[in-house]
Amino acid sequence: MIDIPKLLLAHEHRVALISGPQKTSYSQLFSLVDHKTKWLKSNQVVPGGVVALRGDFSTESISIFLALVSQKFVVVLLPTGDVDLEALLNQVKADVFIDTSSGEPTVLHREKMGAHHHLIEDLFSKGESGFVIFSSGSSGKPKPILHSLKRFTSKYMTADKPFVTLTFLLFDHIAGVDTLLYVLFSGGALVTPSDRKPFAICKLVESAGVEVLPVSPSFLNLLWLSGDYETHSLESVKIVTYGSEPMTQQNLDNVQVMFPNATIKQKYGTSEFGSPASKSRGNGELWIRLDGDRFQTKVVDGILFVKSETSMLGYLDDSQPILTDGWYNTGDRVETDGEWLRILGRNSDMINVGGEKVFPSEVEAVVQAVEGVIECSVYGESNPITGQMVCAAVYAQDGLDQKLLKKKIKKSCQQSLARYKVPIKIKFSDNPLTNQRQKKIRKMG
Amino acid sequence: MKEKIFEIISAAIEELNEELEYEELENVTVDTPIFGGETGIDSLSLVSLVVEVEGNVNDAFDANVTLADEKAMSSRNSPYRNVGSFVDFIVAKLGDDA
Numbered sequence: 001m002i003d004i005p006k007l008l009l010a011h012e013h014r015v016a017l018i019s020g021p022q023k024t025s026y027s028q029l030f031s032l033v034d035h036k037t038k039w040l041k042s043n044q045v046v047p048g049g050v051v052a053l054r055g056d057f058s059t060e061s062i063s064i065f066l067a068l069v070s071q072k073f074v075v076v077l078l079p080t081g082d083v084d085l086e087a088l089l090n091q092v093k094a095d096v097f098i099d100t101s102s103g104e105p106t107v108l109h110r111e112k113m114g115a116h117h118h119l120i121e122d123l124f125s126k127g128e129s130g131f132v133i134f135s136s137g138s139s140g141k142p143k144p145i146l147h148s149l150k151r152f153t154s155k156y157m158t159a160d161k162p163f164v165t166l167t168f169l170l171f172d173h174i175a176g177v178d179t180l181l182y183v184l185f186s187g188g189a190l191v192t193p194s195d196r197k198p199f200a201i202c203k204l205v206e207s208a209g210v211e212v213l214p215v216s217p218s219f220l221n222l223l224w225l226s227g228d229y230e231t232h233s234l235e236s237v238k239i240v241t242y243g244s245e246p247m248t249q250q251n252l253d254n255v256q257v258m259f260p261n262a263t264i265k266q267k268y269g270t271s272e273f274g275s276p277a278s279k280s281r282g283n284g285e286l287w288i289r290l291d292g293d294r295f296q297t298k299v300v301d302g303i304l305f306v307k308s309e310t311s312m313l314g315y316l317d318d319s320q321p322i323l324t325d326g327w328y329n330t331g332d333r334v335e336t337d338g339e340w341l342r343i344l345g346r347n348s349d350m351i352n353v354g355g356e357k358v359f360p361s362e363v364e365a366v367v368q369a370v371e372g373v374i375e376c377s378v379y380g381e382s383n384p385i386t387g388q389m390v391c392a393a394v395y396a397q398d399g400l401d402q403k404l405l406k407k408k409i410k411k412s413c414q415q416s417l418a419r420y421k422v423p424i425k426i427k428f429s430d431n432p433l434t435n436q437r438q439k440k441i442r443k444m445g
Numbered sequence: 446m447k448e449k450i451f452e453i454i455s456a457a458i459e460e461l462n463e464e465l466e467y468e469e470l471e472n473v474t475v476d477t478p479i480f481g482g483e484t485g486i487d488s489l490s491l492v493s494l495v496v497e498v499e500g501n502v503n504d505a506f507d508a509n510v511t512l513a514d515e516k517a518m519s520s521r522n523s524p525y526r527n528v529g530s531f532v533d534f535i536v537a538k539l540g541d542d543a
Binding site for chain 1: 464480481482483487488489491492493495496513514515517518519521522523525526
């Protein structure tokens, strides 16, 4: 078990969290975690359980997370947004659901659903704690991934760069957890944003003196378009990291203009393996090297394979990772130049909207259900603002007002899908799509 | 031409604002901010607005211009800053296309 209280007290005089005007030191965070530990007990949340936690990064959610992982718990980090919460809770057989998304945390005990997954039982029998995150998998069906806290954090034992870091990436994403734990192990400060628009982020960087900015290529694009970097001082930023979606050379050139004194670093990671230390060949380059003695890579037929000592314990839905002699197939196509890699992305129908993944079938099902629609095919088109955007080709009944139908389709999608999944462009086809679809009408953006 | 483009943009903003209901997007003028600063829309609304305007501009002028491309992204002053800059950007695009 990782001794969280000891870890926090090791940095007791330093600032741990910056949330708006409020600063929390490590010794205060220690007290908060202690308080939350008692609070869990008084709410009959007892060790040996699976606890699902929902909420963005906040002093509240971070201290509850730390209180849980200091004891024998598995914490399931739930996605926010349009998810079937009940299905996810059932999938991991959660015993308790804690929601911190709207102020005061609420605790809900759930009906016992039989024994925990054997990987969780194994972890508990060793007296360890862990966490679960959901990856979107290759089909869009959420896959619960179990990590051991001890194993995952073994790479942070030498973390020694205590930077003021923005928690831009979400709590329920592997990159968000990675940011949180690295910073706490190194004694740095976490700055939690309440709004992720460029203006709000610039203001926060300026007021909190943010040094590390782990963001997405899309955000960097938007920052450029907003012009807000010109009206704020971003000089405190020493390192800008980006990942999770393809970066264009144009965008990277713009980043160098916005942050002339910062090191610009690409990160690569997966929910199964976390993200290893990486090095970009140059500030303006898309070539990277994945470092770290606990992480190995090899490229076979242009596909990246990785092997890591800090990888997950396994999937909780009994699917098996594609492993050959311990090497995990990431499915990502890469180019190589000696020891340097360039990530090209995946061969799949998946659409990447500013780092958020969209699976065509999910959107097609909603469009298909709209009255008047006979057939629909959803695909991604490239768009320099968000990388890709969702588009739909629709074959509709004769004689319908297309403008009206377009509105109906958008409305229906808005009601049942997350905003980034709603088709931006809807095109009507005069012919059935079936034939075309068999020939793969879906285009890669 | 400028007036027609302004009308297309302002109609698209009004339609978008039916859902958003942002006060600063009512009564569109050339100074109405689109993207950036404290007010204005988010990235998904921006993409949606640009695509909508693109379709309507191409229909109205029988043209085939793209309003979100690398050129728009490389410019130091974004064309999407406000309605006026977006109008000027489209005028220039149509000029190139003719």
